[in-house]
Amino acid sequence: MLYQWLYKLSEHHSLFNVFRYITFRTFLAFLTAFLIGIYIGPRFIKRLVRKQIGQSIREDGPKTHKKKAGTPTMGGGLILICLAVPCLMWADFYNPYVWGTLIITLGFGLIGYVDDYLKVSKKNTRGLKGKVRLFFEFLISGVVVYYLVNAGYLSTGAYVPFLKGVIIPFGVLYPLFAAFVIVGCANAVNLTDGLDGLAIMPVIIASGTFLILAYVAGQAVWAKYLMVPHSPFAAELTPVAGAMVAAGLAFLWFNSYPAQVFMGDVGSLSIGGFLGALAVFTKNEFLLIVVGGVFVAVALSVIIQVVYFKMSGGKRVFRMAPLQHHFELGGMEEPKIIVRFWIVSILLAVISLASLKLR
DSSP states (O other): OHHHHHHHGGGTOGGGGGGGOHHHHHHHHHHHHHHHHHHHHHHHHHHHHHTTOBOOOOTTSOGGGGGGTTOBOOTHHHHHHHHHHHHHHHSOTTSHHHHHHHHHHHHHHHHHHHHHHHHHHHTSSOOSOHHHHHHHHHHHHHHHHHHHHHTTSSOSEEEOTTSTTOEEEOGGGHHHHHHHHHHHHHHHHHHHTTSTTTTHHHHHHHHHHHHHHHHHHHOHHHHHHHTOOOOTTGGGHHHHHHHHHHHHHHHHHHHSSSOSOOOHHHHHHHHHHHHHHHHHHTTOTTTHHHHTHHHHHHHHHHHHHHHHHHHTTSOOSSSSSSHHHHHHHTTOOHHHHHHHHHHHHHHHHHHHHHTTTOO
8 A cells, every 4th residue: 555655656756666566566575574573573472471372282292392382372473464564565455366365364364363362261272173263264265266256356267287278167166176275275384383483484485486476477478478377466466475475584583493482373374375375366276286295295194194093993104193293203303304394395396486387
């Protein structure tokens, strides 16, 4: 909103013309988000400590995590502040993809907040019932996607990466498919959040990847040259993704090992929903499997463990699920697990960007 007011001043001073450039506003969004996070971060954490909002550790988790009990949680609220403020300042809020992304992100954040609040108030790790949480996640994402499709802002085809011109037409079923992508991504990130800084860096890397994909999709010439679906609305997601990259970095400043604060479900669900929304709005629903490969692997480890446990009468594939705990129980130190997951995320991001030419 602020940029629109400043851009109007270009009628009187050509200097303000710079605000019409998405690249410049992306830089401003990045800088604003990071500075806000670094400035209010210590105060935010102190407030959590004063209110005794501490993390509850699951009894069946790794024993090394017991020392983390009481660490301030719900730090994802800091990420949401660092994301929302720059978006209101430097993004075109009249763009349907911008407010659609923010509704999904903040809506999932609210669900996560309720979940965290129940865990903190009852001093256990159960929180909101899974079915209730999934219902509201599908409701929020489904309604947003349904509106955008019916308003003509979003197509109902899903492009297959690395294959030229291959599109899967979902038609009327697309809102359900898109909601599944968004909800699945949110819960995969939620499962990955378990070690200090483990989830936030892959989110930063994935957001940076979607920043590039959104910019390319929004430029007609580049989109045609690289054979990606063109959408004039997608380009405006570039400063939004830039704000998330910076918000994640600011949070990592306090969340890196040993963590001063945890993001909680208010953070993991919201940023997971954010990535899912970017994938849907930039028409990279299937590419999300590669971009967020770390999250996919973690989610699959849980599914495999549960299914095999039930079918085999109590046997396990992994020492413990999610996947990161399997490596912990195998003797690998937490910092090494975290950094290696980061490295894999970078490699997957490079592979994902390669899809721009491999079509």
